[in-house]
Amino acid sequence: MTTNLILTNSLDEIAEFVTLLVIFIIVIGITYFSIRIVGNIQKEKLGRGNIQILETQKVSNTKYIQIVRIGKKCFAIAICKDSISYLCEVDEGDLQFNTDSSISKSSAESFKTIIDKFKKDKPED
Structure with a gap:
């Protein structure tokens, strides 16, 4: 009788564990x-707008310079902790983009990379 009780308790615990595991996976x-x-x-x-960040360069911990395309014009702006300042308008023809560097990519593209x-480095099961 005690063997049946122990076996029943073990099966109940296993069933409870499997149930919790299935719920966790769901x-x-x-x-x-x-x-x-x-x-x-x-x-x-984000993709439908007229504003696109072309390049970001970090100047210090809380300061960045960005080249932003708004419509068909490009602008250089300075971004600080509490402010954004207009620096100048930039001719897009003067810009050179380094395709080998991840700095010139947008944040979303860099994160995707x-x-x-x-995913490639992760070992298969």
């Missing part, structure tokens, strides 16, 4: 797909 799956959907919506909103490298 929650992780729902989270993953909702983040993908929200990310795609945000990506579409890092994620792709991580």
